[in-house]
Amino acid sequence: MRRSIPAILAFSAFLTLGTTAFAQTNLVTPPGGANQRSVVTQYMGLVAVTIDYNSPDVHAPNGDDRRGKIWGQLVPYGFTNLGFGNGNPGPWRVGANENTTITFSHDVEVQGEPIAAGTYGLHMAVGELFADASEAPSPGKPVGEEWTIIFSHNSTAWGSFFYDQAEDALRVTATPEKAPYREWLSFDFIDRQLDSTTVALQWEELQVPFTITVPDIKTLYVEKLRQDLQSSAGFSFLGWNTAANYCLANDVNLEEALTWAETAISSPFFGNRSFTTLSTKSQILAKLGRTEEAEAVMQEAIEDPATTVFEVHGYGRQLITQGQNQKALEVFQHNAERFPDTWPIHVGLARGYSAVGQYDKALEHAKLAHANAPDDLNRDGLAASIAKLEKGEDIN
Numbered sequence: 485m486r487r488s489i490p491a492i493l494a495f496s497a498f499l500t501l502g503t504t505a506f507a508q509t510n511l512v513t514p515p516g517g518a519n520q521r522s523v524v525t526q527y528m529g530l531v532a533v534t535i536d537y538n539s540p541d542v543h544a545p546n547g548d549d550r551r552g553k554i555w556g557q558l559v560p561y562g563f564t565n566l567g568f569g570n571g572n573p574g575p576w577r578v579g580a581n582e583n584t585t586i587t588f589s590h591d592v593e594v595q596g597e598p599i600a601a602g603t604y605g606l607h608m609a610v611g612e613l614f615a616d617a618s619e620a621p622s623p624g625k626p627v628g629e630e631w632t633i634i635f636s637h638n639s640t641a642w643g644s645f646f647y648d649q650a651e652d653a654l655r656v657t658a659t660p661e662k663a664p665y666r667e668w669l670s671f672d673f674i675d676r677q678l679d680s681t682t683v684a685l686q687w688e689e690l691q692v693p694f695t696i697t698v699p700d701i702k703t704l705y706v707e708k709l710r711q712d713l714q715s716s717a718g719f720s721f722l723g724w725n726t727a728a729n730y731c732l733a734n735d736v737n738l739e740e741a742l743t744w745a746e747t748a749i750s751s752p753f754f755g756n757r758s759f760t761t762l763s764t765k766s767q768i769l770a771k772l773g774r775t776e777e778a779e780a781v782m783q784e785a786i787e788d789p790a791t792t793v794f795e796v797h798g799y800g801r802q803l804i805t806q807g808q809n810q811k812a813l814e815v816f817q818h819n820a821e822r823f824p825d826t827w828p829i830h831v832g833l834a835r836g837y838s839a840v841g842q843y844d845k846a847l848e849h850a851k852l853a854h855a856n857a858p859d860d861l862n863r864d865g866l867a868a869s870i871a872k873l874e875k876g877e878d879i880n
Contacts, residue, residue, distance in 0.1 A: 518541075518545050519538040519539055519540045519541075519579070519580035519581055520538065520539055521536070521537070521538050521539070521581075522536075522537055522538070522539045522670070522671075523535070523536045523537075524671050524672070524673070526673040526676060526681050526683070528676075528677070528678065528679055528680065528681055528696075528698050528701065529678060529679070529698070529701055529704070529705070530589075530590065530701070530704050530705065530708060531588070531589055531590045531592065531698050531701070531704070532587075532588075532589040533586065533587070533588055533589075533592075533673075533681065533683065533696055534586070534587040535584070535585070535586050535587075535606070535671045535683070536584065536585045536586075536587070537578065537579035537584040537585075537606075537669075537671065538579045538580040538581040538582060538584070539579060539580070539668050539669045539670065540579065540580040540668070540669050541667050541668045541669070542554065542667050542668075542687070542688055543667070551688060554687065554688045554690075555610060555613050555628075555688070555690065556610075556612065556613060559576050559610055560576070560610070561609075561610050561611070561612045562575075562609050562610065562611075562612075563575055563609055566643075566644060566645050568645050569644075569645030569646045569647075570645070570646050570647075570648065572647060572648060572649075574607075574644040574645065574647040575607040575608055575609040575610075575632070575634055575644055575647060576607060576608050576609070576610055576644065577607060577643035577644040578606050578607060578608050578685060579669060580669075581642075581643070582642055582643065583605045583606075583638075583639060583640065583641055583642065583643060583644075584605070584606045584607075585603050585604065585605060585606060585639045586603070586604050586606045586635065587602070587603040587604075588600075588601050588602065588604075588696075589601060590698065590704060591699070592696050592697060592698055592699070593696070593697045593698075593699055594633075594635070594654060594656050594694060594695070594696055594697075595633075595656035595657070595658065595694050595695060596656075596695075596697070597654055597656055598699070599635060599653060599654045600653075602653075603639045604635040604636055604637065604639055604653055604654075605634075605635070605636035605637075605638050605639040605640075605641065605647075606633075606634070606635060606636075607633075607634040607636060607644050607647060608631050608632065608633050608634065608685070608692070609631060609632040609634065610631055611628045611629030611630050611631045611632075611660060612628060612629050613627055613628035613629075613660070614627055614628050614629075625661060625662045626659050626660065626661060627660050627661060627662050627690060628660045628690075629660075630657040630658065630659055630660075631657065631658050631659075631660060631692050632655055632656075632657055633655070633656050633657070633658055633692075633694055634647075634652055634654075634655050635652070635653045635654040635655075636648075636651045636652055636653060637651045637652075637653050638651045656694065658692050658693060658694040659692070660690055660691070660692050661690070661691050661692070661693065662689060662690065662691075663684075663686055663689060663690055663691035664689070665688065665689050666686045666687055666688065666689075668687075669685070669686070669687040670685075670686050670687070671683055671684070671685055671686070672684055672686055674691075674693060675695075678701065679697060679698045679701040680695060680696065680697040680698065681695070681696050682694070682695045682696075683695075683696065702734050702736045703736070705730060705734075706730075706731065706736060706737045706740075709727040709730060712727075713727060713744070719753070719754060720754055721747075721748040721749075721751065721754050721755060721756040721761060722748075724744045724745070724747045724748035724751070725744075725745065725748040725760060725761050725764055727741070727744050728741040728742070728744040728745040728748065728764050728765075728768060729764055731744075731768075732764065732767055732768050732771065735771065738768055738771055738772055739772070741768050742765065742768045742769065742772065745761065745764045745765040745768055746765060748761045748764070749761045749762065749765060757788070758785075758788060758790055758791075759785045759786070759788055759790070759791040759792070759795045759796075760795075762781055762782070762784055762785035762788065763782060763785045763795075763799065765781050766778045766779075766781040766782040766785060769781060782799075785799075786799070786815070786818065793819060793822075793823040793826050793827075793828070793829065794828070796815060796818070796819040796822075796823075797816070797819060797828055797829075797831070797832045799815055800812045800813075800815040800816045800819065800832050800835070800836065801832075801835070803815060804835065804836075804839050804880050809836075809839035809840050810840055812835075812836050812839055813836035813837065813839060813840055815832075815836075816829075816832035816833050816835065816836035817833070817836070819832055820832070820833060827853075827856060827857075827858055828853065828862075830849040830850070830852040830853035830856070831849075831850075831853045831862075831866070833845075833846075833849040834846045834847075834849040834850040834853055834866075834869065834873075834879065835879060835880055837849065838873065838878050838879045838880055839878070839880050841878075843873050843876055843877075843878075846873050846879065847870065847873040847874065850866055850869050850870050850873055850879070851870060853866050854866040854867060854870060
């Protein structure tokens, strides 16, 4: 099904084009048809997506209610003769007035297809609605044929009047869905994840969602870390240790992360040999499979004169979460020898003995810890642990 825009609308658009173009040289006037400009931006970590568009409403400037007359009438299906421009059949401009544009700060994928960073003209070829689309029972139900979403290298032309398929950067398809009524045409980011987002065109009782994904966001962060370490962040051991820990936590770029960890420890300008930096290096070595080296570095961290009782305790807790229960008990015992009668020594021993199934010894230390708890929060937590241990249950 194909419809042509009435000649009077095309002529009106031409007049709006000419008037606004003239006004831009000297004067500021309201947007044509009261279609206000809107800009929305969504971030996926480092990556930004920005859509710049002019937003018409369902009710015409003269007040006429165009509900039920938007799709296939005001907005024609498919590609149509727009009555002005280069004469080629054109898609919908996805808004009003100037070209709707979408900008990607980095390379991304749209509906699984790659597109480079940059600004693109955004157009859509509207799929024909089903005959019963208005009776769709709930939001999210498909209401028509697929739409073609077009990203054009030409982002400065007026609307779609000069659309040229040869300038396409990417075409993808998306399915229209029934949605809650929207008076104003809007773009909304309806799903927001660390490395993806779903943006939906929403107008009248219809939305067309499409997904934008960052294909390898971890690599982007690593590249940014490299840049940042050349700035002021690179003049402190904290910057290098933080960068190494990002790679450790995300299991990425581990060989370079190891050099960053070593820089944090031994740089002649700001190196800091401490539990914090040594434990980072140890964990990276362990992930690289260099187990003996990792254990030696961790032992150095535990025995460092500046290491605190809480740092060793935290390491013991970490070992339990990794399932290394016997090793955790040994760490808690070492902590007790080095910092006797210090909070939270008995807490650690209670957890360590519980982890290896020695509930009687764990109960003994839990009671000692409870008697010396520094506040109600710890006291209440230990009371709960005591109750579990008395029933022969693990407290970890």
